[in-house]
Amino acid sequence: MNPxxxxxxxLPLTNYPNVVMAHGGGGRLMQQLIETIFVPAxxxxxLSQRHDGAxxxxxxxxxxxxxxxxxxxxxxxxxxxxxxxxINGTVNDLAMCGARPLYLSSGFIIEEGLPMETLxxxxxxxxxxxxxxxxxxxxxxxxxxxxxxxxxxxxxxxGIGVLEHELVISPAGVRPGDAVLLSGDIGRHGITVMSxxxxxxxxxxxxxxxxxxxxxxxxxxxxxxxxxxxxxxTRGGLxxxxxxxxxxxxxxxxxxxxxxxxxxxVRGACEILGFDPIYxxxxxxxIAFVPEDQADRALAILRxxxxxxxASRIGSVAATxxxxxxxxxxxxxxRILDLLxxxxxxxxx
Amino acid sequence: MNPxxxxxxxLPLTNYPNVVMAHGGGGRLMQQLIETIFVPAxxxxxLSQRHDGAxxxxxxxxxxxxxxxxxxxxxxxxxxxxxxxxINGTVNDLAMCGARPLYLSSGFIIEEGLPMETLxxxxxxxxxxxxxxxxxxxxxxxxxxxxxxxxxxxxxxxGIGVLEHELVISPAGVRPGDAVLLSGDIGRHGITVMSxxxxxxxxxxxxxxxxxxxxxxxxxxxxxxxxxxxxxxTRGGLxxxxxxxxxxxxxxxxxxxxxxxxxxxVRGACEILGFDPIYxxxxxxxIAFVPEDQADRALAILRxxxxxxxASRIGSVAATxxxxxxxxxxxxxxRILDLLxxxxxxxxx
Numbered sequence: 001m002n003p004x005x006x007x008x009x010x011l012p013l014t015n016y017p018n019v020v021m022a023h024g025g026g027g028r029l030m031q032q033l034i035e036t037i038f039v040p041a042x043x044x045x046x047l048s049q050r051h052d053g054a055x056x057x058x059x060x061x062x063x064x065x066x067x068x069x070x071x072x073x074x075x076x077x078x079x080x081x082x083x084x085x086x087i088n089g090t091v092n093d094l095a096m097c098g099a100r101p102l103y104l105s106s107g108f109i110i111e112e113g114l115p116m117e118t119l120x121x122x123x124x125x126x127x128x129x130x131x132x133x134x135x136x137x138x139x140x141x142x143x144x145x146x147x148x149x150x151x152x153x154x155x156x157x158x159g160i161g162v163l164e165h166e167l168v169i170s171p172a173g174v175r176p177g178d179a180v181l182l183s184g185d186i187g188r189h190g191i192t193v194m195s196x197x198x199x200x201x202x203x204x205x206x207x208x209x210x211x212x213x214x215x216x217x218x219x220x221x222x223x224x225x226x227x228x229x230x231x232x233x234t235r236g237g238l239x240x241x242x243x244x245x246x247x248x249x250x251x252x253x254x255x256x257x258x259x260x261x262x263x264x265x266v267r268g269a270c271e272i273l274g275f276d277p278i279y280x281x282x283x284x285x286x287i288a289f290v291p292e293d294q295a296d297r298a299l300a301i302l303r304x305x306x307x308x309x310x311a312s313r314i315g316s317v318a319a320t321x322x323x324x325x326x327x328x329x330x331x332x333x334x335r336i337l338d339l340l341x342x343x344x345x346x347x348x349x
Numbered sequence: 350m351n352p353x354x355x356x357x358x359x360l361p362l363t364n365y366p367n368v369v370m371a372h373g374g375g376g377r378l379m380q381q382l383i384e385t386i387f388v389p390a391x392x393x394x395x396l397s398q399r400h401d402g403a404x405x406x407x408x409x410x411x412x413x414x415x416x417x418x419x420x421x422x423x424x425x426x427x428x429x430x431x432x433x434x435x436i437n438g439t440v441n442d443l444a445m446c447g448a449r450p451l452y453l454s455s456g457f458i459i460e461e462g463l464p465m466e467t468l469x470x471x472x473x474x475x476x477x478x479x480x481x482x483x484x485x486x487x488x489x490x491x492x493x494x495x496x497x498x499x500x501x502x503x504x505x506x507x508g509i510g511v512l513e514h515e516l517v518i519s520p521a522g523v524r525p526g527d528a529v530l531l532s533g534d535i536g537r538h539g540i541t542v543m544s545x546x547x548x549x550x551x552x553x554x555x556x557x558x559x560x561x562x563x564x565x566x567x568x569x570x571x572x573x574x575x576x577x578x579x580x581x582x583t584r585g586g587l588x589x590x591x592x593x594x595x596x597x598x599x600x601x602x603x604x605x606x607x608x609x610x611x612x613x614x615v616r617g618a619c620e621i622l623g624f625d626p627i628y629x630x631x632x633x634x635x636i637a638f639v640p641e642d643q644a645d646r647a648l649a650i651l652r653x654x655x656x657x658x659x660a661s662r663i664g665s666v667a668a669t670x671x672x673x674x675x676x677x678x679x680x681x682x683x684r685i686l687d688l689l690x691x692x693x694x695x696x697x698x
Contacts, residue, residue: 018464019459019460019461021495024459037465037469037472042486044485046452046487047489054488058511059408063407065487066488067454068456105414105416107416107418107456107507109458111368113369116366119368126390126391127391136391137391139403140391140416143696145500145696146695149499154492156490156505158456158505346493346495347492347494
C-alpha cells in the first residue's frame with residue numbers, strides 16, 4: 001500500500017527538508033506545515049474550519065470532537081503536570097467550540113524505564129482534573145517504546161462534547177466592531193515550565209494557570225451572550241490566537257497593550273529571558289469575540305468566576321479586511337503583532 | 350496540583366518498579382498494568398466494559414468512541430505503513446463495537462529531523478486508507494519533540510462511530526454454545542514487520558494483512574446475524590483476543606487448532622523464529638461470537654467478501670464458568686492457551 005511519492009507533493013513550499021522544533025511551536029512554521037501538508041491531504045469542510053475542534057451534526061445534535069497530544073517537559077511543574085494539562089487542554093478545546101465536554105479518551109506512549117510511581121502520579125492527576133472538569137475518561141490505549149525512543153510519557157487525549165445552543169461559534173462568526181475579551185493575566189504557564197526546566201528559580205512565586213475553562217463559557221452562554229468566536233491561548237500565546245482568528249475571519253484586530261493583564265513576576269521573568277509575554281503560552285486563558293453591546297455584561301459574567309477574575313476587554317475587531325493584528329503599546333505607538341516565525345518555548349504543552 | 354502520592358497506590362501488585370516493554374505488548378503484563386493503574390484510577394462503567402471502545406447513548410443514538418496510538422517500527426513495511434495502520438486500527442476498533450466508523454482525529458508526535466518527504470508519504474497513506482474505509486479525518490494536532498526523544502513519528506488516531514442496530518455487542522453478550530468465527534489466516538502482520546525490522550528476507554512473500562474491517566461487520570449486521578461479541582486480533586494475536594473475551598465473559602472457550610488458517614510462509618517463518626502464530630499480531634483479522642444456529646450463514650457472509658475469503662469456524666463457547674481457553678492441537682492433545690506473560694514482538698503497531 002506504500003503510496004508512490006506524489007508528484008503534487010507540496011514540500012518545496014516549506015523550504016524545510018526536515019521537521020524542526022518550530023514546526024510544533026504554534027507559530028508561522030507550524031501554520032505552514034499544517035497548510036502545506038495536512039490540510040491539502042485531508043481536505044474536507046470540517047478540517048477547513050481551522051477551529052480548536054470539529055463540530056458536526058449527529059443524531060439531531062451538534063457534537064464537537066477534538067484531539068491533542070501532550071509532550072511537556074518536565075512532567076511536573078508548579079500548578080500542574082502533564083496529567084492536568086492532558087485533561088484541561090482537551091476540555092478547553094471542546095469549550096472553545098462552545099461544547100459541553102463529556103467524554104475523553106487517553107492514549108499513553110510510555111518510555112521503557114519510566115518509574116511506575118511516576119505513571120501513577122500522572123494518572124491520579126488526570127483523574128482529579130477529570131472530576132473537576134466534569135468529564136469521564138471512557139476509553140484508552142497504552143504503548144511502550146524502547147528507552148531512548150521516547151521521553152518519559154507522552155499522552156494524547158481526544159474528547160467529545162455536545163453543543164446545547166444554536167450559536168455558530170467560529171472564526172467565520174467574527175464581525176467588525178466585535179469586542180475582544182481576555183479571560184485573565186497571560187504568560188504564567190510558559191514562564192513556569194521554562195523556569196522549572198532551566199532551573200531559573202522563579203518557581204517559588206509563579207504557578208501555571210492550567211485550568212478547565214468550560215464553567216466560564218457555560219456562564220456566558222447561560223446568560224445569553226451571543227458569543228461569535230472563542231480561542232484558548234496555548235502555544236504561541238495571545239499573539240498567535242489573535243493572528244489565527246484574524247486570518248481565518250479575514251478581518252483586522254486592534255489591541256490595547258495596556259489592557260492586557262500580566263503579573264509583575266511574569267513581566268520580570270520575561271525581561272530577564274528576553275521574551276514578550278504576549279507570545280508566551282497559557283493553559284487556562286482564552287479570548288472571546290462578542291457583540292459590542294454585550295461586552296460589559298460578558299466581562300461582568302467572566303469576572304464573577306474566580307477563573308476569570310482578571311478578565312479584561314483588550315480590543316476590538318476593525319472594519320478592515322486586512323487580516324492583521326495591531327497593538328497599541330504602553331508608550332502609545334502602534335505596531336503589527338505578527339506570528340512568531342521560529343520557536344520560543346519548545347514543549348510547553 | 351501535583352497530587353501527593355496516594356496511600357492506596359496499587360504498585361506492589363505489579364512487581365515492576367519501572368515500565369518494561371512487555372507492559373505494552375498485549376499480554377499478561379499489559380493486562381496487569383491496565384487493571385492495577387488505569388481501571389482503578391479512572392473507574393467508571395464504560396471503562397469497565399473492557400471493550401475495544403466505549404459505547405454510550407447520546408441524543409437518542411448509541412455512539413462508539415475509541416483511541417489508539419501507533420508506534421510501529423519501521424514506519425514502512427510490505428502491505429502498509431504507520432499511516433494505513435493508524436487509520437485501519439481505529440476504524441477496526443469502532444467496527445468491533447458494531448459501530449459504523451464516521452470521524453477520526455489524528456495527533457502527530459514528530460521527532461525533530463524527520464524528513465518532510467517521509468511525513469508526506471505517511472499523510473498520503475492515511476488519506477488513501479481513510480477514503481477506502483469511508484471515514485473523514487476532521488481534527489488534528491502536531492507536536493515536535495527533540496531529536497532522540499521520539500522515533501520518527503508516533504500517531505494517535507481516535508474515532509467516533511454510530512451504532513445503527515439494537516444489538517449489544519460486548520463480552521457480556523457471549524453465551525455458552527456460541528460459535529467462534531475467525532475472519533481469515535493469522536500472523537501475517539507480525540511476521541511481516543518482524544521480517545523487515547530484522548532484515549530476515551521473508552518480505553518478498555509475506556505482506557501485512559492490514560485492512561479496514563467494517564465492510565465485513567456491516568454485511569453480518571445487514572443480513573440479520575445476531576452478533577454477540579467481536580474482537581480484532583492485534584497485539585498478542587488470536588490467543589490474547591480469545592483470553593480477553595473468556596475472562597470478561599467468565600466463560601470457557603474451546604478452539605480447534607486445525608481450523609485456524611495459517612499460511613505456509615507464516616508457519617515457516619514462525620518455526621525459524623520460534624514463534625507460535627496464534628500469538629502473532631494481525632491488523633486485519635477478527636473473531637466473532639455468533640449464535641450456533643447462525644454460524645454457517647455468518648461464515649458464508651464473511652467468505653463472500655475478499656477480506657473474509659479464508660474465514661473459518663474455529664471453536665465454540667463452553668458451558669463452563671472457568672474463563673480459560675483450551676486448544677485441541679493438530680495431534681489431538683488438548684492444552685490451555687494462556688496469555689503471553691512477556692513480550693513477543695515489540696512495537697508491531
